[in-house]
Structures are given as C-alpha cells and as structure tokens.
Amino acid sequence: xxxxxxxxxLDTPTPKRKRRKEEQGLQERLVQVLxxxxxxxxxxxxxxxxxxxxxxxxxxxxxxxxxxxVPDLVFVxxxxxxxxxxxxxxxxxxxxxxxxHHKIIEAGGRVEVxxxxxxxxxxxxxxxxxxxxxxxxx
Numbered sequence: 612x613x614x615x616x617x618x619x620x621l622d623t624p625t626p627k628r629k630r631r632k633e634e635q636g637l638q639e640r641l642v643q644v645l646x647x648x649x650x651x652x653x654x655x656x657x658x659x660x661x662x663x664x665x666x667x668x669x670x671x672x673x674x675x676x677x678x679x680x681v682p683d684l685v686f687v688x689x690x691x692x693x694x695x696x697x698x699x700x701x702x703x704x705x706x707x708x709x710x711x712h713h714k715i716i717e718a719g720g721r722v723e724v725x726x727x728x729x730x731x732x733x734x735x736x737x738x739x740x741x742x743x744x745x746x747x748x749x
Contacts, residue, residue, distance in 0.1 A: 633699035633700075633702075634683075634697050634698060634699050634702060637697050637699070637726075637727070637728070638657065638683055638684070638697050640728060641684075641697070641728050641731050642657070642684075644728055644732070644745055645742070647743070647745050648732065648742045648743040648744070648745045649740065649742060649743075650688070650740075650741055652688070652689075653686060653687070653688040653740060654686070654687045654688070655684055655685060655686040655687070656684070656685055657683060657684055657685075658681045658682065658683060658684070658685060660677065660678075660679060660680075660681055678711060679707050679711070680705065680707035680708040680709075680710060680711035680712075681694070681711055682694030682695055682696045682708075682711075682712070682715075682722055683695060683696055683697045684697070686735065686738075686740060688739070688740045689739075691720075691721070691738065691739060691740070692715070692718075692719070692720035692721070693720065693721045693722070693723065693735065693738045693740065694712070694715055694720060694721070694722040694723070695722075695723050695724075695725060695731060695734065695735070696708060696712070696722065696723070696724045696725070697724075697725055697726075697731065698724055698725070698726050699726065700726055702726075704724060721738050723735070723737070723738065732744075
C-alpha cells in the first residue's frame, strides 16, 4: 500500500530512500560506462545485497554465505581484487561496510568509495585498472 501512497502524493520518500535511488542510478550509469571503458580481461560484477527483503529470505541468504557490507561492485584484473562502494553526495559508509572493507584489505584486496562516475573511474585507475576516458552515457 505504501508505493500507492507515494504515487498519489500522500507520502514522500524518506531521505534514506532518496539516497538509495541516487546510488542505484549512479551504479547503473557507471556500469554502462565501464562496459565501454574497461579492458576486455577485466571482470566485474555487482553484489545485489541492498534493498528490503522478508526476514525469512534474509535468514536463508545469510545461511548461504551472503555477507552484509560487501562493496557494490567487485573487480578482478590481473590478480587484483578491488571493491568499489558507491555513495550519493551525502551518503555515509555504514559501520558494517567499514568492517567488511577492513577484512577485504586484510585479505590483500582493495576497497574504494566513490560518489560520481568520474571519481569511480579515477579510483579504479589508482588501483591499477586502466579505465579509458569515455563520455558518460546519457
């Protein structure tokens, strides 16, 4: 019933929901850019941990090994592991994300946080992944 209330203007999205939508849009645009800009032998994928789920589904996923706080995108290139966490302009890295990021770093990987497509590409370049300069997809 809540989505209907929002559609009818009876309820407004909370700032948290708005940030989530901004981050989702950023990720979608970045994936389009990276499809053209990354070397062919760079493998990357999204980790669909976000969103709301039924409690029982969350329990089942946890039993299957799903870990909260994993970066949004994961890149593997020439033996390097890079996690990329995307945040909106005012979005904050949550404590559970900080904990997971530290575990990845301790295991020899890298984790970067970006708030724009340009910043994401710069962070990947700093990690040694040669991202070509391309125009952002509209």
